[in-house]
Amino acid sequence: MTQVDQGQLFEFLCRMGDNTLVLGHRVSEWCGHAPVLEEDIALANTALDLIGQTQMWLGLAAEVEGKGRSADDLAMRRDVWDFRNVLLVEQPNGDFGQTMMRQFLFDAWHLEMLKALTGSSNEQVAAIAAKAVKEVMYHVERSGDTVIGLGDGTSESHKRMQKALDLLWPYVGEMFVADAVDAAMAEAGVAPDLAELRTACDARVGAVLAEATLAIPEGGFAHKGGKTGVQHSEHLGHLLTQMQWLQRAYPGATW
Amino acid sequence: MKPAAEEIWTWLDEVPDPEIPVISVVDLGIVRGVAWEGDTLEVAVTPTYSGCPATSVIAMDIETALRDRGIGAVRIKTQISPPWTTDWLSDKGREKLMDYGIAPPRAAGGPECCPRCKSTDVKRISQFGSTPCKAQWRCSDCLEPFDYFKCI
Numbered sequence A: 001m002t003q004v005d006q007g008q009l010f011e012f013l014c015r016m017g018d019n020t021l022v023l024g025h026r027v028s029e030w031c032g033h034a035p036v037l038e039e040d041i042a043l044a045n046t047a048l049d050l051i052g053q054t055q056m057w058l059g060l061a062a063e064v065e066g067k068g069r070s071a072d073d074l075a076m077r078r079d080v081w082d083f084r085n086v087l088l089v090e091q092p093n094g095d096f097g098q099t100m101m102r103q104f105l106f107d108a109w110h111l112e113m114l115k116a117l118t119g120s121s122n123e124q125v126a127a128i129a130a131k132a133v134k135e136v137m138y139h140v141e142r143s144g145d146t147v148i149g150l151g152d153g154t155s156e157s158h159k160r161m162q163k164a165l166d167l168l169w170p171y172v173g174e175m176f177v178a179d180a181v182d183a184a185m186a187e188a189g190v191a192p193d194l195a196e197l198r199t200a201c202d203a204r205v206g207a208v209l210a211e212a213t214l215a216i217p218e219g220g221f222a223h224k225g226g227k228t229g230v231q232h233s234e235h236l237g238h239l240l241t242q243m244q245w246l247q248r249a250y251p252g253a254t255w
Numbered sequence B: 001m002k003p004a005a006e007e008i009w010t011w012l013d014e015v016p017d018p019e020i021p022v023i024s025v026v027d028l029g030i031v032r033g034v035a036w037e038g039d040t041l042e043v044a045v046t047p048t049y050s051g052c053p054a055t056s057v058i059a060m061d062i063e064t065a066l067r068d069r070g071i072g073a074v075r076i077k078t079q080i081s082p083p084w085t086t087d088w089l090s091d092k093g094r095e096k097l098m099d100y101g102i103a104p105p106r107a108a109g110g111p112e113c114c115p116r117c118k119s120t121d122v123k124r125i126s127q128f129g130s131t132p133c134k135a136q137w138r139c140s141d142c143l144e145p146f147d148y149f150k151c152i
């Protein structure tokens, strides 16, 4: 095991925390708007889990950074270019089907990632993953079932789910492409080799989409630039203006 | 004189869970340790779900209860590892949940019976319920919906 670079560890933790933060915020946008009450409650609970996980990831990131920032500072006082979430999670909600497709594609990756992280050489990372993985098992069960229900549903719901899959599929690749930070984490045993997650993920995604009677788009093109912060999509800025509004208008405001 | 840990545990067993007040924080299995560090009492508490909004209320309630018993210096330590599991619910807590109308968790992944009429003909409505720890079920006999404390 090599000694891990603290700057790179900070980057990695921001990636984990920003994924859950941005997706948690997106999912919370549904609160009070979902098609039926049960789905509204399920979405709100999912968002709550994700925000709770964010507190742990960004809390550890802030500790590792050692500059006196808190998880809240990282969430509410950074601008677009400092966010490290993958592009998939910042994509707009679209209709309910599109939201559930985005959720499923992320959950499938998230579950395998967290499972692997429970064996992390970093004890704190392993502890957070062990906590989060239990919650995410429920997320993927629900998002997978919903994708199947809607994909193999009416001709209208099938059409919409296929459209959602066509739209979101090019964002899946980014979750599995490793860069220098991922390579350093893998070498130090902090995180898994991302490419190795792909087999288990593909198996689950393939099985669910087949049962949903949906066709995976051809071609391997993948949008990239979210987790490196190099090029977020236009949507993240809009999301942050809403999420960070209070702390930007009244810095340091508390309850 | 400092009260013994055993006595403190019985005091904590009187602190109700803010969401489900019929069970105590000890029944819920979230108090993981009580120990004196010098003159400060350290209480290790583990959250149920990472985003559970009750967690901070629970910490405050524990602190208040202990201060009422005359313990001035209390430190609540959040401990996330090992992660909370419904296996830690006490037997007393499980019974109280059932009486309260919430079916207790079971390894089988669903309630044993309807908490109202005890019918075993029950159906899942949604894996997510009114709080992160509960799922929504319905009884096919008395037709009443009820909460199920889901396994985690």
Ligand SMILES: [Zn+2]
Binding pocket: B114, B115, B116, B117, B118, B119, B139, B140, B141, B142, B143, B144
């Ligand atoms: Zn009944």
